[in-house]
Amino acid sequence: MLNLAVVLEDSAREKPDATAVVFGDMRLPYSLVDTIAGQVANLLVSRGIGRGDKVALACPNLPYFPFVYYGILKTGATVVPLNVLLQAREIAYHLDDSDAKAFFCFEGSPELPLGERGRAGFADTEGVEHFFVLPATPFATESELGETLWAALDGMSGEFETVQTSADDTAVILYTSGTTGQPKGAELTHQNMVMNAIVNDEMFPRQPEDTYLVALPLFHSFGQTVLMNAGFRRGGTLVLLPRFEPVAALTLMKREKVTLFAGVPTMYWAMLAAVHAGAAEVPPSLITAASGGSALPVEVLKDFRATFGVAVLEGYGLSETSPVASFNQPGRPAKAGSIGTPIWGVEMKLVDADWNTPDDIGEIAVRGHNIMKGYYNRPEATAQVMKDGWFRTGDVARRDEDGYYFIVDRAKDMIIRGGFNVYPREIEEVLMTHPAVSLAAVVGVPHDSHGEEVKAYVIRKPGATTTEEELVAWCRETMAAYKYPRIVEFRESLPMTATGKILKRELR
Structure with missing residues (x-):
């Protein structure tokens, strides 16, 4: 029997008074986080939710996130974390696709009206019975x-006997867009998530006072596993930052004596820019820095080591791999530009389209305790990427003589904007619903701070007069903030192959 909630419960039992979460002036001990999670579990059970049910959670990096996340897990139910930037239409899709029975949604703010979008998405979905507002x-x-x-927790006991789930029960469903349009839910088991948290925790040297800055979104696998689950397993202190901003992050790191930071390359780029501009100081407490999400430019890596006195360790993974699959591991030489070697208990190899071993570069395939069960209710999509326990990632890489992997190209045409995966086909499908759009091709173009920016090449319908600005404004209303194209270029035609496929490489 195994339940992912153990990463919180064990630390709450061993060091109840230690600070688990810091948010602004709030300092919450492990005992309190576990007690409120227990109340959430009792609430869910009182509403008829239990083992095997799905419960959605849309919340930025606030104390609510661990309260609800572990509360759901304690009941034996499955957590379905949602990106906080989703629009109402997208929220409804996720709730419906995951068969969620309840939905916890942050009220939001004028800048991010998450509550309104969540309520509208909930109203459009038949199967979800309960809507809880996180005020x-x-x-x-x-x-x-x-x-x-x-209001719902009033009178609920904080004592809860955690449901004994099996290691193969689904703990979390993480949505990933894949390269084929609609997002799919990767089913990650209690074993997947617990093992990934343990291996991540064991890789980093322990400090007398371990303090993590949580700037990566907790709804994403990177923040969830590497920071929250591994950090709670260690009994460390998690300093929550709802929205990454470099000066705020560095100020917090100095004030709270942060020892570990994990982020995407654009965060490192932004922090360096802030320090070089004299807007913030280097936090002297920082010991460990980890990067993932996309390749960290070697120049940023060098600059960070020189400026902060800390080497950034790069890793690699996907939602489907819980997420960490490989890492530049402490105790071994780190190689700039490399995603390192497979983590403990995980194998990696390169394959061609027929799963054979190529001569030089190939697609990364991964096998081990970190591989998802499959995509929720999508056996065909699962069969396309899984074979004999191996999962093919869609990322093309090479391996050097020491067994280190280097990403050559990413999954087909995926765009990584500010650490978020943007899938062109999904954007193209939405663009084509605009009355003036005849054809659209979306590509990533280089961008100084976001890594890539989303650009759409559009052929207008005859007689249509929509301007570039109008189309961008329409996209902003229709899609999540990280997805919509900021640049639109109208064309009379697009380069194509003989079979009618758009040649995106000629558009970049």
């Missing part, structure tokens, strides 16, 4: 959007 005002018992968490 923006701490401990508020009323919200115009519906029942608040605090």
Whole structure:
């Protein structure tokens, strides 16, 4: 029997008074985080939710996230974390696709009206029975959007006997767009998530006071496993930052004596820019820095080591691999530009289209304790990427004589904008619903701070007069903030192959 909630429960039992979460002026001990998670579990059970049910959670990096995440797990139910930038239409799709029975949604703010979008998405989905508002005002018992968490928890006991789930039960469903349009839910088991948290935790040297800055979104696999689950397993302190901003991050790191930072390359780039501009100081407490999400430019790596006195260790993984598959591991030489070697208990190899071993470069395939069960309710999509326990990633790489892997090209045409995966086909499908658009091709173009920016080449319908600005504005209303194209270029025609496929490499 195994339940991912153990990473919190063990630390709460061993060091109940130690600080688990820091948010602003709030400092919450392990005992309190575990008790509120217990209340959430009792609430869910009282509403008829238990082992095998799905519960969605849309929340930025706030104390609510661990309260609800581990509360769901304690009942034996499955957590379905949602990206906080999703629009109402996209939220409804995820709730429906995951068969969610309940939905915890942060109230949001004027800048990010997550609560309104969540409520609208909930209203458009038949199967979801319960909507709980996580209020923006701490401990508020009323919200115009519906029942608040605090009102619902009133009178609930914090004692809860955690449901004994099996290692192969699904703990979390993480949505990933893949290269084929609609997002798919990767089913990750309790074993997948616990093992990945343990291996990550064991890789980094322990400090007398381990303090992690949590700037990576917790709804994403990187922040969830490497920071929250591994950090709680270690009994460390998690300093939550809802929205990454370099000066705020560096100020917090100095104030809270942060020892470990994990981020995507654009975060490192932004922090360096802030230090070089004299807007922030280097935090002297930092010991470990990890990067993932996309390749860290070697110049940024060198500059960070010179400026911060800390080497950034690069890793690699996907939602489907819980997420970490390989890493430049402490104790071994790190190679700039490399994603390192497979983590403990995991194998990697390069394959061609027929799963044979290529001569030089090939697609990365991964096998081990970190591989998902499959895509939720999508056996065909699962069969396309899985064979004999191996999962093919869609990322092309080469391997050197020491067994280190180097990414050559990424999954087909995927765009990574500011650490978020953007899948051109999904954007193209939405663009084509615009009355003035006849054909669209979306590509990533280089961008100084985001790594890549989303650009759409569009052929207008005859007689249509929509301007570039109007189309960008329409996209902004229709798609999540990290997805919509910031640049639109109208063309009379697009380069194509004989079979009618658009030649995207000629557009870049």
